[in-house]
Amino acid sequence: ANAASGMAVHDDCKLKFLELKAKRTHRFIVFKIEEKQKQVIVEKLGKPTDSYEDFTASLPANECRYAVYDFDYVTDENCQKSRIVFVAWSPDTSRVRSKMIYASSKDRFKRELDGIQIELQATDPTEMGLDVIRSRSY
Secondary structure, eight states: OOTTTOOEEOHHHHHHHHIIIIIOOOSEEEEEEETTTTEEEEEEEOOTTOOHHHHHHTSOTTSOEEEEEEEEEEOTTOOEEEEEEEEEEOOTTSOHHHHHHHHHHHHHHHHHSTTOOEEEEESSGGGGOHHHHHHHHO
């Protein structure tokens, strides 16, 4: 575990991320820091058919989370592409302690997930809208 934040990453996090990346069995994954156990765990898995709205709806309004979203899009040349987007969700209304823990653990957690292409830091839903992701994907 990282000395700065002391958060361990549950093996399940890496396993599910690999499934999303390689097999595309999940549209998104929401990760939560269990403060008592001092580890990051998988909180929710999105089905491949889930929409972006399903993804944003699964992030709590007043609590921090990490999340990964598999974003499919079509380029101007009509090519199907996908990008793996990492979202550090830290709403203004969440507790200060929680924001600090998520902020200090983020880089280490992100390093565990190999294959993230875009990173977004969001304090409200507009900062992680599809238009934002699209603009970062092309």
